[in-house]
Amino acid sequence: MPKIPFRLRFMLVMAFVWMAVGSELFTRCTKDGKVNIFTVQDEIDLGLQVKAEIEADPAQYPILPRGQYAEAYGHLDRITNSILNSGKLSYKDEFVWEVNIINDDNTLNAFCAPGGYIYVYTGLIKFLDNEAQFAGVMGHEIAHADRRHVTNSMTKQYGVATLLSVIAGDNQGLLTEIAGGLIGLGFSRDHENDADAMSVEYLCGTKYQSNGAAGFFQKLKDSGQSGGIPAFLSTHPDDDKRIERINTKAAELACAPGGTFDAEYAAFKASLP
Numbered sequence: 155m156p157k158i159p160f161r162l163r164f165m166l167v168m169a170f171v172w173m174a175v176g177s178e179l180f181t182r183c184t185k186d187g188k189v190n191i192f193t194v195q196d197e198i199d200l201g202l203q204v205k206a207e208i209e210a211d212p213a214q215y216p217i218l219p220r221g222q223y224a225e226a227y228g229h230l231d232r233i234t235n236s237i238l239n240s241g242k243l244s245y246k247d248e249f250v251w252e253v254n255i256i257n258d259d260n261t262l263n264a265f266c267a268p269g270g271y272i273y274v275y276t277g278l279i280k281f282l283d284n285e286a287q288f289a290g291v292m293g294h295e296i297a298h299a300d301r302r303h304v305t306n307s308m309t310k311q312y313g314v315a316t317l318l319s320v321i322a323g324d325n326q327g328l329l330t331e332i333a334g335g336l337i338g339l340g341f342s343r344d345h346e347n348d349a350d351a352m353s354v355e356y357l358c359g360t361k362y363q364s365n366g367a368a369g370f371f372q373k374l375k376d377s378g379q380s381g382g383i384p385a386f387l388s389t390h391p392d393d394d395k396r397i398e399r400i401n402t403k404a405a406e407l408a409c410a411p412g413g414t415f416d417a418e419y420a421a422f423k424a425s426l427p
């Protein structure tokens with residue numbers, strides 16, 4: 155067998171490493187082509203960690219029990235499913251899409267952990283007037299998960315090497331720290347705008363007015379919210395052009411007019427404690 159010169163061997167090894175890293179990154183992209191070190195299963199596992207953190211703290215996150223409030227959850231599931239079935243999601247079948255209501259009338263917020271674990275506060279549900287507004291907010295939250303905003307940001311923030319060790323299970327402490335930090339995490343302006351735009355796209359495929367999210371932001375503005383920044387805006391940074399951009403997007407897509415479903419929404423609110 156001929157002796158392979160060291161330089162050639164070195165080059166072969168490097169080529170192999172390059173191909174391995176390249177194919178690893180190639181397979182670890184989101185469906186819209188962004189490099190994301192997390193697989194779909196990692197994403198669900200991360201969401202499960204968030205869920206565990208929330209369930210471990212019922213004083214701060216009093217979850218409304220499903221069995222006891224079946225009617226309320228029936229409304230929530232109905233609205234959520236109509237968005238999930240809009241035909242516009244990338245991970246509709248892969249993610250978990252579990253919805254929970256947090257029984258706290260003083261918090262105007264909703265959030266969605268990776269993998270589709272959605273939490274909505276009674277304060278937000280009671281604040282809104284109709285299903286189109288609520289579906290607009292739900293569409294926005296669903297978009298944060300379906301577009302994998304959290305893990306896209308984390309891939310940038312923590313770096314590939316650190317996250318690979320977390321994924322490999324060598325760094326449980328960091329995983330718990332990350333999951334804890336995800337609750338109430340703020341999003342970048344780019345991700346906020348993307349979630350707003352996707353909310354319009356999703357709702358365009360439903361019976362709801364596609365610019366429902368604009369109705370929510372308009373109501374926030376009109377209400378004055380003199381008692382400080384609502385929780386929703388502290389985790390979803392606002393800017394003046396938000397309502398305008400949502401309405402422009404809806405006009406661009408030329409969606410069917412859609413309805414607001416006020417009576418159905420009143421029944422949803424009446425079913426809450």
Ligand SMILES: [Zn+2]
Binds near residue numbers: 389390
């Ligand atoms: Zn947001």
